[in-house]
Amino acid sequence: MNDLEIAFVGAGNMATALILGIIAQGHNAASITACDPSAEQLQRLKEKLPAQANIALSQNNAAISAARVVVLAVKPQVMSEVASSLKPHISPGTLVISIAAGVTISALQKWLGEQSIVRCMPNMPALVQLGASGLYANENVTDRQREAATSILGAVGTSYWLEREKDIDAVTAVSGSGPAYFFLFMEAMVEAGEELGLSADVTSQLAIQTCAGAAKLAADAPDGLADLRKKVTSPGGTTERALDSFRLDDFNSIVKRALHAAAARAAELESMMDKN
């Protein structure tokens, strides 16, 4: 895997995170190509790379022809044009990984032809190597290609294989859009902290550190989230009073409705893209 020729089409935020992640894992930088029509974007990527990382930079997507893995990291709205233009340059045994939101395998097959395709939904914390991704493979993907996809997405966090493509919508609702829910929750905590007399700066640091600490505890909790919550909730105490207030406001239903809305929107966007 470390010498596998990988080409990234689109050298923006997510491609940069993935390239930095796989290089940090020991992948040979010389076997990576990044393609982007924008010279400025390629320069920004170059400035983030370790000094000795001699990856190939190209303003021309034809540079992908030697790659065994092609990662499509462009915005969904340009995917049809980009994928169609790549078709003549992709050899039959090449694995194509798409990280574009809302672009289905059938749409990709329409533009790329019969190809090994992995569709992936990563999330923003990939930028700090704490991403969470769901992956779905079409029937052409071999075990070795699955390993390659796991390794690439695994370089920026955790990844999970899905049995059904439609589960990507649920992944989008939970982890794809998920970081924004935690930002919103922290914003609300900061507003409340200020109402209670703390400065914006202090309450913001407290909320962020509490979120990071809670995530670390949850990741390490052997008995699950509910058990952890019970452990920090003393009968008759302050936490219990706050959680009772959440329950009275039907917090769980609020969260569930929001995630169902996100999943429904993901499905809507897919059917719009499929019509392109």
Ligand SMILES: NC(=O)c1ccc[n+]([C@@H]2O[C@H](COP(=O)([O-])OP(=O)(O)OC[C@H]3O[C@@H](n4cnc5c(N)ncnc54)[C@H](OP(=O)(O)O)[C@@H]3O)[C@@H](O)[C@H]2O)c1
């Ligand atoms: N960022 C996230 O949190 C996140 C999460 C999940 C999924 N995704 C998915 O990841 C994909 C990339 O997102 P991003 O945030 O990395 O976007 P981005 O920073 O805008 O990067 C996309 C890059 O592709 C370039 N590009 C445009 N047309 C191209 C072409 N014909 N050939 C090659 N490159 C081309 C763009 O150049 P210009 O800027 O000059 O157009 C840009 O540099 C999207 O499909 C998105 O749905 C992102």
